[in-house]
Amino acid sequence: MGNKNKTISFRVNEDAFETLRNIAEERDISLSAVFRDYVDTLVAHDGQVRVIPESELESMGEGGASFPPKIEVPKSFVREHERLELEADHLREQLEEHKRYVNYLREQLEDENDDVIQLEDLDGEPDEPSFRLG
DSSP: OOOOOOOOOOOOOHHHHHHHHHHHHHHTSOHHHHHHHHHHHHHHTTTOOOOOOHHHHHHHHHHSOOSSOOOOOOHHHHHHHHHHHHHHHHHHHHHHHHHHHHHHHHHHHHHHGGGOOOHHHHHTOTTSOOOOOO
């Protein structure tokens, strides 16, 4: 059996709905995504999720860890990331240059198409001397 998505529906009062819609707009996501995020968090923490006002959150942050959590990233990781971004930009430029060159060659081929002589075209002309390979 595969993992199938299930639909959950419930009712909220109009004020709660407007508040949730505002949250979704602030985060620039859909209202459904707000619920999915909450459900995913709830499942990940085995139902141990508590919603608290921001004012309480600020007072909690003074004694312990701050929110949102901050993680220090080693400078080597940042440098490697920047190097990879530069390399990706360089590869994109090379790809664009290659595409321009291929287009140039195609145009040249189309222009030179008239200069190509097909061997079949030469067979039916009696004025031309015939040659034999051998």
